[in-house]
Amino acid sequence: MILEQRPSSGNDTAFAGRATIDQILRRLAATKGDQLALADAPDRSVFTDGPPRRLTWAELNAETEKFARCLAGFGLQGDSVVVLQLPNTVESIIAFLSIIRAGMIAAPVPLAWRRRELSWAMQRTAAAAAVTVVRSGPVAHAGVVSRAAAENFDMRFVCAFGEDVPDGVLALHEAMEDDSWPELTPDARDGNPGDHIAVVTFDATSAGFVPVPRSHNTLIVAGMAHLVEARIEGEDAIVTTLPASSLAGLATGVMTALLSGAGLYLHQTFNGQALSGAIAATGAAHVVLPGLVADALGSSRLPHPPLRGITAVRRDPCEVPGTTLAGLSRTEFISFGEIGFLSRRRDHPIGTLLAGRIPVSKAAPNGMLLAETRLREDGVLEISGPIAPDGEFPGRKPEDAALMGETEGFYPMGWSAQPRNECFAITPGRRGxxxxxxxxxxxxxxxxxxxxxxxxxxxxxxxxxxxxxxxxxxxxxxxxxxxxxxxxxxxxxxxxxxxxxxxxxxxxxxxxxxxx
Structure with a gap:
């Protein structure tokens, strides 16, 4: 599915080109097959079923192929939407990559969503399948997702990882062990493969929730922007506590790992001792944390070395960051909902956004374009360029008008601002x-x-x-x-x-x- 994009003054994603996420995975499997790609937290069994898993790039590619064959074997067509509600585990990345390999569209939702929000997401995207876990903590997610699916006629399959899968839900560990699924057929697609929609995330606006579609190209741009600013290298190990259910989680986690070849360790935020132990045990060079968690933990509680850098993901551009110890670099990943983001080193002024052209790297102000910003007449910030959404998801609803800009491919981010020198000074709080x-x-x-x-x-x-x-x-x-x-x-x-x-x-x- 390639969405029709409105004209933009800077929507050039040339450095992404025709590459797809699946092509990047296959390349890593061929060139770094024996190196670690993904690993679960050692305390995985505390919050969900199954022992911790570790996969090399070759093993991740093989698991992706198995699950993609299952999805195709279910009879799902290309561009079918598959809703994902999964904790931050190896299976969440396998599912995401498998949906893309099968030529479908992944629609990850927050783990905290329940029946009302899930049912809305399924209905709005006409989702054909859903993938979840039997449990995460005390919550029986397979049951919650099943009840939401029952309210949507387009939903054909609910699948779950874990033990004691309830009636009516397909057990994925059994399905993936079945070797009888047909081989995948080559996905012959019209146009640039990189322009096809790979994922839909969901944002809140003053008018309601809206789906935000992103192509392979825009996801690659997002991962590249974080990788460059955080200075992550191919031999690094990354520990992330953000699930792959948002633009921020995807960009700082799986996309950064795919583009760099770095190993990705998946952890939770609620056990600081386990997190610190994992950083020390894995020799991780970089950790990704929610901003408030990064501030609460403090750099003194994170082992360095080996730790070299922290990415603090913030949902509020006006949030004041905590202190960082000398010798530990810090990248502030400021998320403007699902519409856009700014990934910058700690010296960036709080509560501001560069007006006009924003390069991928601050170190190269005349380099490749990341975004372009402007103010609407009513003072609302708008964004365009490679990290902006890829258009409007089919099946327009009245609330979608709050996402789409009025002209020239700009999208409102929801924050108000005022011009200040060469920047916009952002007013705290997102409208509505x-x-x-x-x-x-x-x-x-x-x-x-x-x-x-x-x-x-x-x-x-x-x-x-x-x-x-x-x-x-x-x-x-x-x-x-x-x-x-x-x-x-x-x-x-x-x-x-x-x-x-x-x-x-x-x-x-x-x-x-x-x-x-």
Whole structure:
């Protein structure tokens, strides 16, 4: 699927060319086949089924082929959308790469989403299949995804990794061991293979959630921009705590690993001791963390050497970063929702964005273009260029108008700003959007849905929170909201996590929104 792009003054992705993500994987399997590609956290069994896995590039390529053959064997057609809801494990990367190899479109969603959001994503993209896990922590994701799928007529298959797969859900460990699936046929596609849509992520706007499509080219650009700024090398090892369910997670994780050939170690944010131990044990040169987690851990608790650099992923461009010890470089990956990002070293001024042309690397101001920015008449920031979305996903809905710019291929990011010298000074807070941990929600429509679900039993509101950005106050109605299928960002970790005044109280691990 190649979307029709509106004209842009700088939407040149020439350095990506005709390459596809699958071609990059195959090349790594051929040239670095015996080197480590992916590894699970040692404490994997704490939060999901199965022992920790380690795969070389050749083994990752073989696993990708197995799963891609399964998907094709299901009878799914090219450009079919497959929803992914997976924790930060080896299987999440296998599934992502397999969907792409099969000529389909991956649609990863946050682990904290529940039935309401999942059902919407499936319906909006006309998804044909979904892939999840039997459990992640106390949450039975296979059951949650199955209930959402039952509300969508286009959904044909729900598949799950893990043990004790429930009825009606296909057990993927059994399917992938079956050698009878037909061989994949070459994917003959019209046009530039790199321009075809590879992934759809989901963003919150003032009007509601919207799908944000990205081609192979724009994903390659995103990974390259982070790789160059963070100065990651082919022999490095990267530890990431961000799942591949957002532009930020994809760019700083799997895309950086594919483009550099570096090994990728997948970890969680809720166990700092295990994370530090993994960095020391693996000799990791680079770690990717949510910004607030990076600040809370502090550089003194991260072993260096071997650690050489940190990428702090921030959802708020006005968030003030913490301190970093001498000898440890720090890259700030500032995510403007799913619309765009800025990856820069620590010396970049807080709360600002370069006006006009933004190069891939600050060190080469006249080099390749990463993005172009401007202000709309109403003061909203807009972005164009290689890291902007690839257009509008088919099946337009009224809320999609909040994503699409008015002219010339520019897309509104949702933040207001004012001109200041050669930059834009950004006003804190995204218009009409509330962030709880790493989960963004359309403020007005979310509160309206909560009021309807509670039938007037409470007057919900969002309250500022120093750790998670915001939290929900809705009286003591978390159980009712969970039963209504609202995201765990609003209701706490799971069915056994009591919530008082919208704030989770649990001894097991932090709220799901904090680690999603």
């Amino acid at each position: 959007v509330t962030s709880i941990g790493g989960i963004s929600l359309p403020t007005r429509s979310t509160l309206e849905a909560i009021r309807e679900a509670l039938d007037g039993a409470a007057d919900p509101k969002f309250i500022a929170d120093g750790m998670f950005g915001s939290r929900l106050w809705a009286g003591k109605h978390a159980v009712r909201l969970r039963e209504a299928g609202f995201t765990a960002a609003l209701t706490g970790l799971g069915d056994d996590a009591p919530v008082q005044h919208g704030k989770a109280e649990t001894t097991k691990s932090p709220p799901a929104a904090a680690v999603a």
